Amino acid sequence: MKTNGFFKQAVIIGSIAWMALFAFIPNILVGLASFCSTSAQNFIEPVWGFHNYGQLMDQAHLDILLSSLRLSGLVTLICLVVAYPFAAILARTRKDKRNTLLLLVIIPFWTNSLVRTYAMTAMLNSSGIVNNLLIFLGIISEPLAMMYTPGAVVLGLVYTLLPFMILPLYAALERLDRRYLEAARDLGASPWKAFWRVVVPLTMPGIVSGCMLVFLPGIGMFYVSDVLGGARAMLLGNFIRDQFLSTRNWPLGAAASVTLTALMGIMLLLYWHSTRRLGQDSAL
Amino acid sequence: MMHRFVLAVLVVGLSILPCVQAHAADKELFVYNWSEYMPDSVLEDFEAETGIKVIMSTYDSNEALYAKIKMVDGAGYDLIVPSTDFVSKMSKDGLLQPLDKSKLSNFSQLDPHILNQAFDPDNTYSVPYMWGSTGIAVNTANPAAATVTSFEDLWKPEFKGKLLLPNDMRGVLAIGLKRLGYSLNETDPAKVREACALLQELVPSVRVFDSDSPKQALLNNEVVAAVLWNGEAYIASTENEAIRYIYPREGFSLWVDNLCIPKNALNVDNAHQFINYLLRPDVAAFICQGMGYSSPNDGAQAVLPEEVRSNPIVYPTDADIERGEFETDLGPAIKTYEECWMRLKTGQ
Numbered sequence A: 001m002k003t004n005g006f007f008k009q010a011v012i013i014g015s016i017a018w019m020a021l022f023a024f025i026p027n028i029l030v031g032l033a034s035f036c037s038t039s040a041q042n043f044i045e046p047v048w049g050f051h052n053y054g055q056l057m058d059q060a061h062l063d064i065l066l067s068s069l070r071l072s073g074l075v076t077l078i079c080l081v082v083a084y085p086f087a088a089i090l091a092r093t094r095k096d097k098r099n100t101l102l103l104l105v106i107i108p109f110w111t112n113s114l115v116r117t118y119a120m121t122a123m124l125n126s127s128g129i130v131n132n133l134l135i136f137l138g139i140i141s142e143p144l145a146m147m148y149t150p151g152a153v154v155l156g157l158v159y160t161l162l163p164f165m166i167l168p169l170y171a172a173l174e175r176l177d178r179r180y181l182e183a184a185r186d187l188g189a190s191p192w193k194a195f196w197r198v199v200v201p202l203t204m205p206g207i208v209s210g211c212m213l214v215f216l217p218g219i220g221m222f223y224v225s226d227v228l229g230g231a232r233a234m235l236l237g238n239f240i241r242d243q244f245l246s247t248r249n250w251p252l253g254a255a256a257s258v259t260l261t262a263l264m265g266i267m268l269l270l271y272w273h274s275t276r277r278l279g280q281d282s283a284l
Numbered sequence B: 001m002m003h004r005f006v007l008a009v010l011v012v013g014l015s016i017l018p019c020v021q022a023h024a025a026d027k028e029l030f031v032y033n034w035s036e037y038m039p040d041s042v043l044e045d046f047e048a049e050t051g052i053k054v055i056m057s058t059y060d061s062n063e064a065l066y067a068k069i070k071m072v073d074g075a076g077y078d079l080i081v082p083s084t085d086f087v088s089k090m091s092k093d094g095l096l097q098p099l100d101k102s103k104l105s106n107f108s109q110l111d112p113h114i115l116n117q118a119f120d121p122d123n124t125y126s127v128p129y130m131w132g133s134t135g136i137a138v139n140t141a142n143p144a145a146a147t148v149t150s151f152e153d154l155w156k157p158e159f160k161g162k163l164l165l166p167n168d169m170r171g172v173l174a175i176g177l178k179r180l181g182y183s184l185n186e187t188d189p190a191k192v193r194e195a196c197a198l199l200q201e202l203v204p205s206v207r208v209f210d211s212d213s214p215k216q217a218l219l220n221n222e223v224v225a226a227v228l229w230n231g232e233a234y235i236a237s238t239e240n241e242a243i244r245y246i247y248p249r250e251g252f253s254l255w256v257d258n259l260c261i262p263k264n265a266l267n268v269d270n271a272h273q274f275i276n277y278l279l280r281p282d283v284a285a286f287i288c289q290g291m292g293y294s295s296p297n298d299g300a301q302a303v304l305p306e307e308v309r310s311n312p313i314v315y316p317t318d319a320d321i322e323r324g325e326f327e328t329d330l331g332p333a334i335k336t337y338e339e340c341w342m343r344l345k346t347g348q
Helices: A002-033 A051-056 A059-092 A095-110 A113-124 A129-136 A150-175 A178-186 A191-202 A204-220 A222-229 A236-245 A250-283 B002-022 B040-050 B062-071 B084-092 B105-109 B169-179 B189-205 B215-219 B230-239 B268-278 B281-291 B298-303 B318-322 B331-346
Strands: B028-034 B053-059 B126-139 B163-165 B206-209 B225-229 B243-246 B252-260 B324-326
Touching: A002 A250, A051 A250, A059 A095, A059 A150, A059 A204, A059 A236, A059 B331, A095 A150, A113 A129, A113 A150, A113 A222, A150 A204, A150 A222, A178 A191, A191 A204, A204 A236, A204 A250, A222 A236, A236 A250, A236 B062, B028 B062, B028 B268, B040 B053, B040 B268, B040 B281, B053 B062, B062 B084, B084 B252, B105 B268, B105 B281, B105 B298, B126 B215, B126 B230, B126 B281, B163 B169, B163 B189, B169 B189, B169 B225, B169 B252, B169 B331, B189 B206, B189 B331, B215 B225, B215 B230, B225 B230, B230 B243, B230 B281, B268 B281, B281 B298, B318 B324
Parallel strands: B028 B053, B163 B206, B163 B225, B252 B324
Antiparallel strands: B126 B225, B126 B243, B126 B252
């Protein structure tokens, strides 16, 4: 019993130390760097101020932020529309089949997402699988330009992030008590009305967490836009990487990451707030 | 409580220890090189011959290399391959160590023309590995592409959506500056802005920005003209005969990549041994043939097959080389370049 307690303590201290060393301290350093200045000799100079945040407020930087948010928002919406019926069907299938289907959703995670993104170029390029198939079937005569388009970027992001939407939706839909639906129908609601007024509100925690899980990584996954979009758009992720690796403006890059972190923090806060409210609603 | 704390420290300490120990073994060599710049078999042959295991990581820009080496203060890697101006920048910063020429018996194989340059007088810190150019590759199956002779031609409406440019600030700005007849190291902000305005007209034609493997988009018929390194064009031309490489009329960027040992490298002897191996004529010739860049090694040129030695993609004529220019450090002028790059990428 004593060794058991000792083990527990060691694991807890170990993971706290791990988080402190590799998550908390680096984040504090990034936060500090964002208030420093650049120097030619070193990467940062302790001349403090808010100038990096001021620099972020100009039009070009705001455009980068807006286009990243817009792209990620669109991807989230598509994922939601595609994943909701999928999760609903998944929740209705027989249990033995359901586990197989769930496994199929998860299997792509076993391959690195960068590798999967490169694999998509083999599907989409002018002499790729999709074009060759369509030409072979006689549907088109000239290859379609699918690679290096905004559509390819959206497709790549949806493909990569879809499971993050399916799983929470599935969890919410599976828990849904079908008797509520029957009651709604008995009380005269049309199927559409029952869906909007009963199913959607009851699965709202799943919808919100699915959206968070897609939207937040979607802002940062710049390599999808680089590989499938031809690197024509500068997204927030590219911008931060360039500040650190190409232009050596660490303080500005740090300020941009802090802003991104703060943005995500605010959204998580809103989420937490909304689930609490939703929790109260369903208790009523 | 105390012994728990000790345990926690041990747990954390043990997890870091293997990383530290990995560097202490003496039959290893950590190389940090450009991606697709050295055939894997060269590393295997070197290990078979000397028993030294080469661990190679790669980068895709001098800026990335510099940032990393500076961050770790020249430790962690035993051999790096910076280009011209970055050799002088890193040696000024004290990030490189002088090479011991007595351990480099094959140094005499190098072409004296390419030695003792301004970026490293007497080759104190560096030995040239390969050199090359950034020009235009075209797919001559496309009628418009077949007539390209200059950067200016890329502005033609026929190339709309069929153009590839490097995903690299200096590489793209050089196109605009050269078209205007300026140096690609121009520091006058007005001239850089002028080039930028021209490039803004070119950007809508660009299908892809890529510096990792630009030959792919060309071979997949996604683009018909691409600004890229000659080695990429050479490999593409061996896979598709319609692909030609052009040294633009207005001038272009030339570069030499150099083998250097960082200040705090651990396996200095192994690094010298590997440099000497790379300077051996048969090895240098093999790398040159595989990668399509020019070898500065006289001995290698003698054993190269005729079709590689006389291939203008690998070895440009003297008349073409005349128009080439080396990149140098821009100093504070780089700010104007960055502003332009940002504008090009955000479409403002």
